[in-house]
Amino acid sequence: MSVELVEDETQFYFNAKKYWKNVPPTVDGMLGGYGHISNIDISGSKKFLQKFLRDGPHKIDTSYALDCGAGIGRITKRLLLPLFKNVDMVDVTDDFLCKAKSYLGEDSKRIGNFYCSGLQEFAPEPNRYDVIWIQWVIGHLTDSHLVDFLKRCKTGLKPNGIIVIKDNMATEGVIMDDVDSSICRDMDVVCRLIRQAGLSILAQERQENFPDEIYHVYSYAMR
Ligand SMILES: C[S@@+](CC[C@H](N)C(=O)[O-])C[C@H]1O[C@@H](n2cnc3c(N)ncnc32)[C@H](O)[C@@H]1O
Known part of the structure; x- marks a missing residue:
């Protein structure tokens, strides 16, 4: 059972917004000082997504993606x-989205x-993606907001589309970061929250070669 650790929802969102407002709009800022793991992360994600790009029952089209909690567009770009x-980006921090325009360069035309x-x-607009x-951002949503957001994402998918969550996983229980x-x-x-949103997990994978001292990171593909 999950313990809902968030006592004051308004404060939870307010504090996160304030935190990110003070983070530099750089890859290192996006990764809390772990900018050096970005290449490994992107390579792992590419490998994970490949499962859905080759022929098979779960093959996806490659017209439109949505990057959630996109920051400056580290994932969008690479x-x-x-x-x-085409890609759409959504983030709560407007300074990051402003930076994305120059960070993505010429390719920002395809946003x-x-x-x-x-x-x-x-x-998300229905039937679009x-x-x-959704990477390294689910921890900023309460349980019920995460479930409701995933339900809306399901509506935003094209018939063969997928949602990917890639994030830190605690060893046991739920841990608050003040x-x-x-x-x-x-x-x-x-996984329980994913199921509550009415989604089925199609694949899951642990990210390899990350530093030992950080949380284990898993990718889940679902629809
Ligand atoms: C750890 S960074 C990850 C950025 C990006 N996903 C990446 O991996 O490079 C978290 C991002 O989530 C954004 N964020 C925090 N709370 C959010 C919320 N409630 N809704 C949307 N974005 C949020 C922050 O502004 C920040 O860009």
């Missing part, structure tokens, strides 16, 4: 834009929309 014709919004309020990528105002859930809790 993973999504090379694979998808359809820069949505500045908390995911707890954001509703082949992939909805510094950035987030929570880290264990895999059982995350």
Whole structure:
């Protein structure tokens, strides 16, 4: 059972917003000082996504992706834009989305929309996306907001589309981080919330070659 650690929801979101407002708009900022693991992360994600790009029952189209909690577009630039014709980005921090325009360079022309919004309020346009990528941001949503957001993402998928969550997993239970105002859930809790949203997990994989001292990171593909 998950313990809902968030006592004051308004404060939880307010503190996270304040935290990110003070983070530099750089790859290192996006990764809390672990900018050096970005290449390994992107390579692992590419390998994971390949399962859905080759022929098979779960093959996806490559027209449109949505990057959730996109920040400056670290994932959009290196993973999504090379694979998808267009990408939309959503993040709560407007400074990051502003930076994305220069960080992505010429390719920023292929960004359809820069949505500045908390995911707890954001509703993807129905039937639009082949992939909805949600990385290192689910800890900023309460359980019920995460479930509701995933339900809205399901509506945002094209018929063969997938949602990918890639995030830190606690060993056991739910751990609060007061510094950035987030929570880290264990895999059982995350999987339960995914199921509550009416989604089925198609694949899961642990990210290899990350430093020993950080949380284990898992990718889940679902629809
Ligand atoms: C750890 S960074 C990850 C950025 C990006 N996903 C990556 O991996 O490079 C977390 C991002 O989530 C954004 N964020 C925090 N709370 C959010 C919320 N409630 N809704 C949308 N974005 C949020 C922050 O502004 C920040 O860009």
